[in-house]
Amino acid sequence: VIAAATIRQQESEEMDKQPDDTARLKLAEIFSAFFRRPIGPEETVNRNDEERWDSLRHVELVFVIEDAFGVTFPPEVAEKLTSMDAFADAVRATAGEAE
Amino acid sequence: VSGAIAGKRISEDWRFHHVGVASPNLVREVANWLAIGYVEEADVFEDPLQGVRGVFLTGPGPRLEILEPLSGSTVLDDWIGRGIRIYHQAFEVSRIDKALSLTLSVGAKTQRPPVPAVAFGGRLISFVMQPNMNLIEFIETPQLEVNS
Numbered sequence: 001v002i003a004a005a006t007i008r009q010q011e012s013e014e015m016d017k018q019p020d021d022t023a024r025l026k027l028a029e030i031f032s033a034f035f036r037r038p039i040g041p042e043e044t045v046n047r048n049d050e051e052r053w054d055s056l057r058h059v060e061l062v063f064v065i066e067d068a069f070g071v072t073f074p075p076e077v078a079e080k081l082t083s084m085d086a087f088a089d090a091v092r093a094t095a096g097e098a099e
Numbered sequence: 100v101s102g103a104i105a106g107k108r109i110s111e112d113w114r115f116h117h118v119g120v121a122s123p124n125l126v127r128e129v130a131n132w133l134a135i136g137y138v139e140e141a142d143v144f145e146d147p148l149q150g151v152r153g154v155f156l157t158g159p160g161p162r163l164e165i166l167e168p169l170s171g172s173t174v175l176d177d178w179i180g181r182g183i184r185i186y187h188q189a190f191e192v193s194r195i196d197k198a199l200s201l202t203l204s205v206g207a208k209t210q211r212p213p214v215p216a217v218a219f220g221g222r223l224i225s226f227v228m229q230p231n232m233n234l235i236e237f238i239e240t241p242q243l244e245v246n247s
Contacts, residue, residue, distance in 0.1 A: 063230050067230070
């Protein structure tokens, strides 16, 4: 009984984590393609550290991520998306608002 | 069709000015356009704020703004690196704030907020990108309002 409960708890935890993990994986794929290097889902990617993340690429990145997740970031949010973590948070928040 | 009608309203007071051409070497680039009938419309300009040196050409096609990056500037690297030469089209507008607000209302995003540009005697320019990655430059030209 304890073993079954433990498994259920683990499954429940996995279910809770899954949407975020899936979003992070998808973001990592997009960032890897964008910056032409392998980027893992847990990696920290900041605009200040990426030579290719200029104002032009920023707008393109915002459009690509909006398209991939079916969301729209208002301008005041989009300009503050200066890291992969920030994008992950914004995707979560925007998708949450839509539900 | 209704979208097209609304779109016409957004751009009804825009006047086409040029297409922008990114090049790693201004002299070599210009020589190629001169060879097919373009001529220099004005002197070469340098804009440290934009990080570019450029020249306008007129000829058998639309006016061209040929640009090369100033030393140390990376502003055109991405286009040049991707092999994209013609990378923006520019329109004169009577009020840049109005043009920005209207294009943003149809999904565009500001790539560069208004800044004074050497190429246009210090008039304001701004860049917006549409979701299809079409890059548009606005050049504020207040006298257009009289004509529109």
